Amino acid sequence: MTSPQRLPTSLTPLDKALDALLQGVEPVAPVELPLVEALRCIAAEMPPLKAHPPRDVAAVDGFAFGARDLVGASSYSPLPLTTPPVWVEAGDAMPEACDCVLDSDSVDVSGPLPQVLVEAIPGQGVRRAGGDIAAGSLVVEAGRRVRPRDLLLARAAGLDRLNVRRPRLRIVNVPGGNVTADLIAESAQAAGTEAVYFTAAGRDAASVAAALDDGACDLLLIVGGSGVGRTDAAVAALAARGTILSHGIALQPGRTSAAGRLGKTPVVVLPGAPDQAFAAWWTLALPVLDRLSGRRPRKTVNLPLARKIASGVGIAEIVLLERKQDLWATLAVGELSLDAIARAEAWLVVSGGSEGFAAGSPVDAYMLRG
Missing domain, CATH: 3.40.980.10 (MoaB/Mog-like domain)
Structure with a gap:
């Protein structure tokens, strides 16, 4: 035997x-993966993005104008237009010399001459060039986890693959x-x-x-x-x-x-x-x-302990925690039930050279959620 x-x-x-x-x-070594496969992986070095949108676009549906041309317009003093206003849909490039968009209720087109009933400020109803993604920004910094909202940026920038380490x-x-x-x-x-x-x-x-x-x-x-x-x-x-x-x-x-x-x-x-x-x-x-x-150091959350944690010297002990009113409440120390594992929001290690932590002591814990 x-x-x-x-x-x-x-x-x-x-x-x-x-x-x-x-x-x-x-x-x-880094690999290029389709966006869905890159989710949750750790980002490697990536090239900077171009501005998005590349030029000013309409953020809402409406009529495009130059704001300075509408000064003084109101329902009591409508501004008549000599030419029909230009209608734009959300996402359309703004016409030349136009820097604002008014909704349909702000322009009366029922009469022989269209009339503007309100003033506007530059940029109203407009998404500026680079307003979604600034030129030179990154989808995600190297060493950070790729999250669903990072994929949103990637798709908006026209990317279908990301450089990651898996x-x-x-x-x-x-x-x-x-x-x-x-x-x-x-x-x-x-x-x-x-x-x-x-x-x-x-x-x-x-x-x-x-x-x-x-x-x-x-x-x-x-x-x-x-x-x-x-x-x-x-x-x-x-x-x-x-x-x-x-x-x-x-x-x-x-x-x-x-x-x-x-x-x-x-x-x-x-x-x-x-x-x-x-x-x-x-x-x-x-x-x-x-x-x-190549992941950057994991972030911790620092909160005071709701009660004392006692630990034996010589053995590193795992502590499971949950957050209660901006305090770390202890769920388990050393002996971890399945219920405590399921409920835990964070964990920490009491090193073998420590006897534990006093109540109220701030401790850094690694998050298990989010």
Whole structure:
């Protein structure tokens, strides 16, 4: 009988495990993707846009005029016109010498001579050149996530493709953890990766090792089989094919997580339990994906804590938070229920060198929504 996996006598500090995992990891090469595929990916360098609209256009349907020609016009003193006014539809280029648009009720065309009944100011009813997109602006800055409103700018500018970085992610599911593997796969898709999903033929080391492939991905995730149970063999499988950097990380939950390499490809072994897998996903896998995609540092939201967070020294603990009246309310510390994961709006890590935070202390938390 094969000897079961064992954790080392001492756990690896989270920061050391992450530093080793990130060693040598560089951003992937940019690719041009259709707009729909570029959504949620991280933008690479892009050329500046031309002004849009390229010239003044009507913002509303109506009659086009020069504002200075209408000075003094009112319903009590209509301004007669010697020539018929020019009608424009919203989006039409403005005629020469015209800088405003009046609606149909502002011009009386029922008599023999059209009459203007109101004054106007320059730019009224007009969208100026560059009013939607200023010349030299960008669809999205390099290192930022492509959002739906960025695609609006791209389409308005006439673009059908965007230059982005999209890491290739291979997820190997160890049988028995489908719920967790599906959760990680969906999270990976939301992170803008090109993810492929495989299930190993069995839980034994040979079956898991057969599913590992570093040639088709930039990051390899193994979900399940990281513990010391009799059927856990994911770490042994990785050791047979590659290198183990750390197994047994000072992280709660997620202490049976592992990090390694298959060739030059970074590998994260996530536990099969959803809460432990999410902890390793947030603290180990996401930083690697951010490095691969060239993402700028993730923004945090700083708010005071509604109550004290106590933590044991030596273990980094995950804290789930929700926002209540401009305070961070704690949902869970170290032990994460599925309900807390579903309700959480943000998370943070209490480092292994800290005993926690006092009530009222401002803390920076990473957002899980939006």
